Amino acid sequence: MPESSEVKPAVVTPVRVTIALCLCAPFVAMMWVGSYxxxxxxxIGIPFFYWYQMLWVIIATALTMLAYKLWQRDQRARTSQKGGAAE
Known part of the structure; x- marks a missing residue:
């Protein structure tokens, strides 16, 4: 088997840390039940327990969209740095 394809370690960048935080924040918020x-x-007559969770549905959607857009931008930047060669 040829050794031409080498596995490179994952690169941790500020953008990737931001993506991870965007994806983890809803889980942390919902798992910390004592806070809500x-x-x-x-x-409008709805107890905090319910409207807080419904608010997080909207927030989680926005954070997931943000993480996806950041990931796309990161991948385009990495591809352009490699000279346009797609793997």
Whole structure:
């Protein structure tokens, strides 16, 4: 088997750290139940417990979209640095 293809270690960049934080934030927020397991403050009659979770659905969607766009930009930058050669 030829040894021409070498495996390079993953590169940790600020953009990739930001992507990871965007994807992990909703999980951390929802797993920390003690922070939102209460009924006050109510919003238009909906207890905090429920509207907080529904708000995180919207926030998680926005963060996932942001992470995807950052990933696309990172991949385009890496491809252009390699001289346009796709792997």
């Amino acid at each position: 397991a209460k009924s006050d403050p109510a919003f």
